[in-house]
Amino acid sequence: MTESAGHSHNSSCGRRRDRTKRSSCPRGIGPSLPAMSQNTNTPDIPAQQNAPAGESAKVQRQVQQQAGIGPVSGGGGTLFSEPVLVVNQKAKLIELTNEYSVFDQQGATLGSVVQVGQSGLRKVIRLLFSIDQYLTHKLEIRDARGTPVLLLTRPAKFIKSRVIVQRPDGQEVGQIVQQNAIGKINFALEVGGRKIGAVKAENWRAWNFSIVDETDTEIARVTKTWEGLAKTMFTTADNYVLQFHRPLADPLLSLVVATALTVDTALKQDARGLG
Numbered sequence: 001m002t003e004s005a006g007h008s009h010n011s012s013c014g015r016r017r018d019r020t021k022r023s024s025c026p027r028g029i030g031p032s033l034p035a036m037s038q039n040t041n042t043p044d045i046p047a048q049q050n051a052p053a054g055e056s057a058k059v060q061r062q063v064q065q066q067a068g069i070g071p072v073s074g075g076g077g078t079l080f081s082e083p084v085l086v087v088n089q090k091a092k093l094i095e096l097t098n099e100y101s102v103f104d105q106q107g108a109t110l111g112s113v114v115q116v117g118q119s120g121l122r123k124v125i126r127l128l129f130s131i132d133q134y135l136t137h138k139l140e141i142r143d144a145r146g147t148p149v150l151l152l153t154r155p156a157k158f159i160k161s162r163v164i165v166q167r168p169d170g171q172e173v174g175q176i177v178q179q180n181a182i183g184k185i186n187f188a189l190e191v192g193g194r195k196i197g198a199v200k201a202e203n204w205r206a207w208n209f210s211i212v213d214e215t216d217t218e219i220a221r222v223t224k225t226w227e228g229l230a231k232t233m234f235t236t237a238d239n240y241v242l243q244f245h246r247p248l249a250d251p252l253l254s255l256v257v258a259t260a261l262t263v264d265t266a267l268k269q270d271a272r273g274l275g
Contacts, residue, residue: 056107066225067241085242
């Protein structure tokens with residue numbers, strides 16, 4: 001499979017509308033999108049469990065009503081092969097350990113993201129002082145069986161963020177590097193120092209992002225979903241929907257998947273304590 005696998009989506013979407021009298025093809029992905037993963041360094045393990053009924057309904061509402069994405073067929077049931085990923089952060093009054101669950105568009109569990117390498121002392125420091133930006137954060141992206149497939153490291157930052165993306169064996173995939181600190185935030189997706197794509201905030205609050213390749217063509221989109229005033233005011237949870245517009249190959253694929261988790265870690269982790 002190549003990145004051109006989705007080139008005929010416009011015509012196929014049109015034919016499908018004629019037959020069904022409805023439009024169910026979201027922008028950028030055809031009705032028969034094949035599995036996207038070309039990542040031979042990560043296990044291609046299907047999701048093994050479904051979320052509880054209430055969680056599944058919430059995920060579907062996020063995708064269809066809040067992100068505006070209609071049902072998308074295709075996908076291989078893994079973090080690297082689904083056309084839509086839903087990333088929900090575990091709601092906490094004060095966040096001392098970053099935790100996320102990752103679902104497909106129907107609410108099936110695809111994996112998780114867990115912060116690792118924190119001592120008890122570090123958690124106390126995070127509780128008492130708002131110094132997250134001066135601390136290094138390490139996270140593991142895990143598949144549905146709990147096996148690490150990508151490692152994320154955000155070194156201590158001063159104004160700008162940088163996230164290093166690695167394989168479980170420590171091999172670097174690339175980096176997600178913040179380009180500016182004022183206005184709409186942009187990140188470069190870099191491999192060996194070469195820019196192969198970018199992540200562009202669509203507003204100054206950095207809620208929604210357009211992800212483009214090196215030709216500046218949009219290949220994916222990250223949309224923050226609204227969880228209600230009470231939850232937003234009193235917890236630290238941030239939830240996002242990642243939509244791919246076409247199949248991608250590595251290393252760009254892994255960097256885009258990592259970006260969905262990096263949005264919160266890179267920009268929102270600067271004031272989590274009581275201080």
